[in-house]
Amino acid sequence: MRKKIWREAGASYLLLSPTLFVLLLFIIGPILFAVFLAFHKVQLLGTATFEFVGLDNFKRIAGDLRAKIALWNTIKYVAIVVPCQTILALVLAATLNAGLKGQKWFRIIYFLPTLTSSAVLTLIFMWMYNENGLINHLLEMFGLPTYNWIGDPKMALNAIMMMNIWSTAPFYMVIYLAALQDIPDSLYEAAELDGANSVQKFWYVTVPYLRPVTSFVVVMGLIGTFQLFDQSYIFSGGSGGPNNSTLTVVLLIYQYAFKTLGTMGYAAALAVALAIIILVATLLQRKFSKEESLY
Amino acid sequence: MKNKLAIGKALLYVLLVLYAVVTMIPFLWALSSSFKTLEEIVSGTISFIPKHFTLDNYKQIFIEQKMFPRWLLNSVFIAVTVTVLNLLFNSMAGYALARLQFPGKKPLFIIILAVLMIPVQVTMIPNYLILKQLGWLNSYQGMIVPTMVNATFIFMMRQFFINFPKELEEAAALDGLSRIGTFFRIVLPLARPALAAQAIFVFMASWNDFMRPLIILSDPELFTLPLGLNSFKGQYISYWNYIMAASMVFTLPVLIIYAFFNRYFIKGISFTGGK
Numbered sequence: 001m002r003k004k005i006w007r008e009a010g011a012s013y014l015l016l017s018p019t020l021f022v023l024l025l026f027i028i029g030p031i032l033f034a035v036f037l038a039f040h041k042v043q044l045l046g047t048a049t050f051e052f053v054g055l056d057n058f059k060r061i062a063g064d065l066r067a068k069i070a071l072w073n074t075i076k077y078v079a080i081v082v083p084c085q086t087i088l089a090l091v092l093a094a095t096l097n098a099g100l101k102g103q104k105w106f107r108i109i110y111f112l113p114t115l116t117s118s119a120v121l122t123l124i125f126m127w128m129y130n131e132n133g134l135i136n137h138l139l140e141m142f143g144l145p146t147y148n149w150i151g152d153p154k155m156a157l158n159a160i161m162m163m164n165i166w167s168t169a170p171f172y173m174v175i176y177l178a179a180l181q182d183i184p185d186s187l188y189e190a191a192e193l194d195g196a197n198s199v200q201k202f203w204y205v206t207v208p209y210l211r212p213v214t215s216f217v218v219v220m221g222l223i224g225t226f227q228l229f230d231q232s233y234i235f236s237g238g239s240g241g242p243n244n245s246t247l248t249v250v251l252l253i254y255q256y257a258f259k260t261l262g263t264m265g266y267a268a269a270l271a272v273a274l275a276i277i278i279l280v281a282t283l284l285q286r287k288f289s290k291e292e293s294l295y
Numbered sequence: 296m297k298n299k300l301a302i303g304k305a306l307l308y309v310l311l312v313l314y315a316v317v318t319m320i321p322f323l324w325a326l327s328s329s330f331k332t333l334e335e336i337v338s339g340t341i342s343f344i345p346k347h348f349t350l351d352n353y354k355q356i357f358i359e360q361k362m363f364p365r366w367l368l369n370s371v372f373i374a375v376t377v378t379v380l381n382l383l384f385n386s387m388a389g390y391a392l393a394r395l396q397f398p399g400k401k402p403l404f405i406i407i408l409a410v411l412m413i414p415v416q417v418t419m420i421p422n423y424l425i426l427k428q429l430g431w432l433n434s435y436q437g438m439i440v441p442t443m444v445n446a447t448f449i450f451m452m453r454q455f456f457i458n459f460p461k462e463l464e465e466a467a468a469l470d471g472l473s474r475i476g477t478f479f480r481i482v483l484p485l486a487r488p489a490l491a492a493q494a495i496f497v498f499m500a501s502w503n504d505f506m507r508p509l510i511i512l513s514d515p516e517l518f519t520l521p522l523g524l525n526s527f528k529g530q531y532i533s534y535w536n537y538i539m540a541a542s543m544v545f546t547l548p549v550l551i552i553y554a555f556f557n558r559y560f561i562k563g564i565s566f567t568g569g570k
Contacts (some may be wrong), residue, residue, distance in 0.1 A: 005396070011474040012397035018380075019388040019407075019444045026441040030421035037420060048424070052308060092314060108557055109315045112322065115549050117503035119521035120542045123528055124325045127535050132339035134324050166317070174557075174560075197305060229412055230505040234525055252414050254539050257420045264420060271416045278362055278414055 037268035042138050044264065044295055057269035069244045070252040073157055077248070078227055078281075081161050081168075082221040086214065088169040093176035111174065118230040124152060125163045126235065133247065150235065153245035160246060167226065172217045179213040180206070203204040215289040220283050226278050229254065249274050329353070329540040336536045352540035356527075359537070362515055363544075366523035371548075373438050373519060374501040380443035381497045382490050388444070389452025390478050394464070410446045413421065415506070415533075423510055433514045448493050455489040456482070491559045495552075502549065520545045 010254050013020075038057055038181040058159040061067050092110060113121065128134045129149035136146040183206065191201045207214075229250040232240060238245030240255070249270065257267035323343060328336060329352055331345040340346075357363055391397070392404055422441060423432075431437035459482065467477040483490075508522045518526065524541055531537050553560065 008395055008474060009397040012391040012395040012400075014393070014475065015387040015478065016392040016403070018384040019449060020442040022384075022441065023406070023410070025425065025444070027413070027418055027424055027446075028406070030418035031413060034417045035423035065533065095307055095310055100304065100307055100311070103311075106311050106315055109318055111553075111560065112318060115499065115553055116322075116546055117505075117521050118547075119503075119505055119524050120546050121321075123538055123542050124321050127328065127539060128321060128324060130333070130535070134320075135343060137339075137341045144432070166321075170318075173351070203297065222484075223414065227416065230521075234528070237529065243458070253416055253420075254506075254510075268420050271414075271420060275414050275417045279412065282412075 034268050034272060037265050038272045040265045041262065042264040042268075043262055045261070050265075054266070057266045058273070060266055061119075061270060061273060066244060066247065066252060067249075070240070070247045070249045073222060073245070073247055074226060074228065074249045077161060078222065078225045081165055081225050082218060084161075084165045085169045085172060086217050087166075088165060089172035089217065090176055090207070090210070090214070091259075092169065092173045093180055094206055096173070096177060097180045107174075107177070110170045114171045118167075119234060121163065121167055122231050122234040125159070129159050131182070143221060151242055153241075153243040156235065156245045160228075161237060164225075164231060168221075172221070175217060176210065176213060179210055183209050211289065215285070218285055218289075222281050222285060223278055226274065226281070255259065297366075297435065317349060325539045325542055328429065328536060329543045331536055333534065333536055335343065352536045354543050355542070356537050356544070359531070360523075360527055360541075362518065362523060363541070365516060366518050366520050367545075369517060370520040373435060374498050376435075376439050376496045377442050377501040378494050380439070381445055381448060382494055384444045385448040385493065386452050386483060386486060386490070387478070388449045390456050390482060392449070392453045393456035393459075395474060406447055407446050410546075419506070419510065426511060432511055433517055435517070437511045438508065438519075442507070445497065452486070452489060455486060459485070491556070495556060495559055498552075499549070 037050075039052060039054060041053045041056075043049045043051075096107055096110075130136075131146075131148050131151070135149065139146050147155045149155050187205050187209070188201055191205050196204065227250055228248045232246045232248050232251045233254070236242070236246045238251075238255075238259075240251050253267045253270045253274070255267075256263040256270065325344045327345055330350070332346050332349055332351070334346050335346050388407075392400065392407075426432050426441075429437075431440070463485070464477050464480055467481045468474075472480065503521060504519070505521045505525075508519045509525075512518055512522060513570075515526070524538075524545060527541055528538055549554045
């Protein structure tokens, strides 16, 4: 009997060995290493040297103007993109779920942006955002003001926001679609008996029923949007410009870690701070949605 | 009453069609630009149908940038290898966590759940230093080994195997098959739906990844497509006809996969969507 237990443990660890290897060497090890780096000044020239500096890296964040700009840009981005993409996803899913003919085809089309790589999407949108490009022409056609989307510091981040709402909403739409299948018809029938119209049914049956899914979508959205990098990098050629308007926290971390010398420890401190911010935002959201569900 | 319903239906259709147009315009615009001449691109006329339809851009990008086929190959090799290894290793781990008894099981499961919460940026810098120490910067293994296991999909496979009927494995055990033999011969072949969904997500994530190759790869020979495309844009910034042609070439393989397997995409998301 004892032999059997040992054999099962052996088999388990054999099956788990690749996972344990990657987990230790590339995830858990690096997490501890990141915390270590955050308290050190790192020099990579020649042989790498680590000099203990205590909390200096964290104190430096408070006095770093670019860090403040990056944080502000990221928060603005999160605060606008997460609600917009969540609402858009919900509305699209509810519309697709209304039982119309051809909805399968609409679903296939809507999902396209999710498949396309961020690099390709950003290039396509940069071409459309061109001063002489499609979007400005369309705006002109409707008599609306045109903008220098890429070059104007006031517009560049907005341009990225619109692009990313457009490209990530379909992903969350599919999550909502799956959840919509589970709403029992009897709920809608009861609402109909009470004389509810379609909008009322959506507002009083669908939205409350989907609250746990919405919570999940918002948490995923928060985690995703706080990590904005690819689009900002490609949009600005890695600089976060014009005038730091597309500089995000992750782009700043990248610049300090890999583009300037001797600031890798500071970059690690920023990364640890970002992880804490994301964690706190996630926990806050969880707490809020729990309190809401009491009413 | 009937009239009202018809109006509602029509409104919904209008909404659906409008959003379909909003989704399609960027792709159609990119596609049409890729068939236009540079003069037409520069002139700034707005027409979805090219005035002088040309395939020159597609020819020219392969002449101007000799590395394109190489980048394509790198991307395919890395994405396929990462996908195959993920399917195997995540299932192995998920099965052990779902079905086998061993010391340290509970803490390990908690650690895997906790890892799900850690953003990549935290591990990115140490990963770079570790890969540097191993001499794996600018190498395929530097791209593949750190991504060959994924906590999200270990979790997903565990959930899948927990709901798997036990009788099959018990029958296999009676036939004298070992636990590992049972896993490879009986369980894994039956896990196909979960594997298909996982394969698509892992492949897409690897194929589209921008940050990891940006940090790990500096040798143009080893670039993946997103990285190559970004450097191509740097060189030909006003040649939007070339950039759009290159973008289309890189998007096509994924669209073909999607055309055949789109139902797995939808299923896969519902899988990961916490169900």
